[in-house]
Structures are given as structure tokens and as C-alpha cells.
Amino acid sequence: MLVLPSRTLAAAWVASVILLPLVLPDPYVLRVAAMTCIFAAFAASWDLLAGYAGQVNFGHALFFGAGAYSSALLSLRLGFSSWIAVGTGALVATATGLCVGYLCLRLRGSYLSLATLAFPLILIGALFAFPDFSGGELGVTGLQPLATSRIGNYYIAAVAMLALVFGIWAFADSRFGLILHAIRDDELAARASGIDTTRYKLAVFGISAAAAGITGALYAHFMRGAGPSTLETALSFQVVIWGVFGGLATIYGPVTAVFVLYPLTEWLGSFSAFGELRLLIFAIVVLLVLLFMPRGLTPWVRDRIETRCPRCKQQNPAWHRSCRVCGASLHSQASAAGAGHNPR
Amino acid sequence: MGMNVHRVAMVTVAISVALAAIAGVSVAPVFVVDPFMWLAPLVTVLSIVVLGGLGSIQGSVIGALVIGYVEAITVFALPQGAFLKGAVALSIMVIVLLVRPEGLFGVAFEEER
Numbered sequence: 001m002l003v004l005p006s007r008t009l010a011a012a013w014v015a016s017v018i019l020l021p022l023v024l025p026d027p028y029v030l031r032v033a034a035m036t037c038i039f040a041a042f043a044a045s046w047d048l049l050a051g052y053a054g055q056v057n058f059g060h061a062l063f064f065g066a067g068a069y070s071s072a073l074l075s076l077r078l079g080f081s082s083w084i085a086v087g088t089g090a091l092v093a094t095a096t097g098l099c100v101g102y103l104c105l106r107l108r109g110s111y112l113s114l115a116t117l118a119f120p121l122i123l124i125g126a127l128f129a130f131p132d133f134s135g136g137e138l139g140v141t142g143l144q145p146l147a148t149s150r151i152g153n154y155y156i157a158a159v160a161m162l163a164l165v166f167g168i169w170a171f172a173d174s175r176f177g178l179i180l181h182a183i184r185d186d187e188l189a190a191r192a193s194g195i196d197t198t199r200y201k202l203a204v205f206g207i208s209a210a211a212a213g214i215t216g217a218l219y220a221h222f223m224r225g226a227g228p229s230t231l232e233t234a235l236s237f238q239v240v241i242w243g244v245f246g247g248l249a250t251i252y253g254p255v256t257a258v259f260v261l262y263p264l265t266e267w268l269g270s271f272s273a274f275g276e277l278r279l280l281i282f283a284i285v286v287l288l289v290l291l292f293m294p295r296g297l298t299p300w301v302r303d304r305i306e307t308r309c310p311r312c313k314q315q316n317p318a319w320h321r322s323c324r325v326c327g328a329s330l331h332s333q334a335s336a337a338g339a340g341h342n343p344r
Numbered sequence: 345m346g347m348n349v350h351r352v353a354m355v356t357v358a359i360s361v362a363l364a365a366i367a368g369v370s371v372a373p374v375f376v377v378d379p380f381m382w383l384a385p386l387v388t389v390l391s392i393v394v395l396g397g398l399g400s401i402q403g404s405v406i407g408a409l410v411i412g413y414v415e416a417i418t419v420f421a422l423p424q425g426a427f428l429k430g431a432v433a434l435s436i437m438v439i440v441l442l443v444r445p446e447g448l449f450g451v452a453f454e455e456e457r
Contacts, residue, residue: 122438125434
């Protein structure tokens, strides 16, 4: 849980997300901000699966693409209204997630990553093989957006992102999240403690895929179409980069990473002088951050503004001399306590 | 046993990279060279190695022949087969991972499954 300094940061972030269109109603800024929101929720859903449950998914774009394509095809081919199409897209993505989870139940570690890497590419091949239905390499276009105005579209993305991120976060902080930690750290021990790991792994695949599917469907309606780029390996790896950059198993970490990296990429792209150098600059920024903050950006920031009580393991603001919960002195073992609140 | 682990790892990486580079040099006159040409072989190589079995060189060679012929047959036999050849190779990989994770000739690592 958060304490005062990080809670202030989170509140400031929520306020700035909500107030942005009032301060900067520029269409380009709103578009970038809406995309940032969509990808932030997507990164959070990956973190639930990979960070908490340890099912390191290298094909998370499958769920994004399944949500995007199914909602787009349902609205265009069957005439579903936009919101119903988004909901059905999420259901299709959940079903996809349960299928992948079922197939991958017996796989672990790098074998799981390899198998999950394959699924979006298989789906991409199948979509290209039926161009009349799926639009082939061009994808499908011509969707109605969810709202008529730019600001309305931004608020739909922002509110959906806030709901998804805080929902996933509350979920990950609950008993369920604790069980996911146990499954990641030692599945055998978790099973020996009477946890039905199969059921929990399937459930986390389904939940993560549902969240990713909602973001995919929102993306399709925001872009007014769905193309093969929603299924590409590049997107799957992008979400891994976001997760590792922000800090695994935190939920807020990948969200922060998207809010830092996605606008940064766009901003670098706005200088014509950089041209294709922006990818190089992006890579250098990511590498430098990971070199100096090996556990990711947000755990590093939290270690600076908070201390963990050596006795009761509660987080305290860095300026406290004694723990706010149990009263133990914080500075006698400050170096040991500063070693991290995160099990990773 | 007196082995220099770092040295062995370094030499292994060097040999592996050299073989990959030879493969790259030999396709350069045949294919179009472009910045994203690493992606398709990466995925194909994964399915070949998983089919042959991780840790088995002869398995990789036989796996490469099998996947190569399967891809060629897919392209010729199926309508729109050119789009499906990657999907077929990857489906083989997924099936192998699920049914026989050690592949055709690989060694089973019980703790890694």
C-alpha cells in the first residue's frame, strides 16, 4: 500500500489525467494522451500476469488484438453498437486468455514465454489467410468512435484506464494477489499449502486477458479500425519493456513507464532533426534507467521517498524517525530496510 | 573440475554467433536485405529448435529439414498458404511444447518444464 508521499504523487497523477483537457485542449496532445491511457491499462494487465503470477507472457498483444479485431469486426460485419462491441470484444479476449492459459498450464519459465510468443503470430497468419473477412494486411477501418467530440473520446480512454488500473491494483493487493506472489515464487510450495494453482493461473490469464481486451477494443474504436499492428511482436515486446522499465509486480510501475515513455517517443518524433534517431535515443534512455535503477523506475523513486519499518514491514515517509504503526526506530537499520519493499 | 566457466560461455557464444553470421552471409545474395529481416527467422528458429529438442544439434538439423519442408508444402498446397507458413511452423512448436516438451531428440529437464 501507499503512504503519504507516494499517495500524493498518485493523487497528483489522477488529477492531471482528469484536468488535462481543461489545461491543454490541443487535439494532438489529447490524442497522444488518450493513446497513453489505453497503453497504460494494457501494460498494467501484463504486469498482473507476468509480474504477480510469474507467467511471463511474450505474446500479450494476442489479447489486445483479439479485443480490437473482434470488437471491430462485430461492429462492422454484424452491426453491433459500439459499447456492446467493446464488451463483446472483452469477452472474446477473455475466452482467448482462458484458451492460452489452458494450453500453457504445464509450461513454465522460458517454455511458457516461447509458446505465448507464437500465439499472436499464428492468429496474424490466420487473419492474413482470410483477407475478405479480416481485411488482410490493411486491417478493417470505418468504425464509429465511442464519442463524437475529441474531449469525450479522451475522457472515455482516461476513465476506462483509471477504472482498469485501480481495479487491477486493488485486485493485486488483495488475498488473490498474495496467492499470485506465492505461485510465482514457488508453485510447488503453493500447491503443497493447499492452493489450487491451476484454477488461480487460469483465473489470472482470464482477468489479464479481459483487461487487455477492453484496452484493445477501446484502441480499435479510438483509431476507428483494427490492423495487424495490434497483434505484432513489436507490441508484445513494447509491453515487456514498459513493465521492466517501470518495475515488475507493482501495477503502478508499468503505468508510470507508459506515461513517461509513450509521450517521450512522440515528443522525440516531433523533432524532424532527430528523424529515426529517436529510436536510438529511446533505447539509450531505457538502458540508462535500467542501469542505474535495476529494479525499475518506481521502486527506485519509492526507496527515495519512503522507508520500510524494519520491525513491522510497513512503509513510512522518509522523514519519519519512528514507525507510524509500531513506533520502532527507523534509522537504526535504515540501510537494511532501504534494500527494498519489493520481493523481487 | 577446473573449467573456466566464463571462458567456456564466451567461446560458446562466439561459435554460436559465428554460425548465425555464416547463415546471414549465405542468405544475403538470395534474399532482400532489410532492417527487419531478423524477425521471421527468429520465430522459425524457435520452432525448429523446440521441435528438434533443446540441447540437441542433430535434432536441430532434422527439425530444420522438417520445418523447411512443411513450410514449403504449406505454401504450395494451401490457398493463401504463404501467409500461413509461419502459423503452421508455430503451431508445430506449440504442439511439441504441449505434447513432448523435450522435442524429438532433446534431453528432458524435469525441473524446467
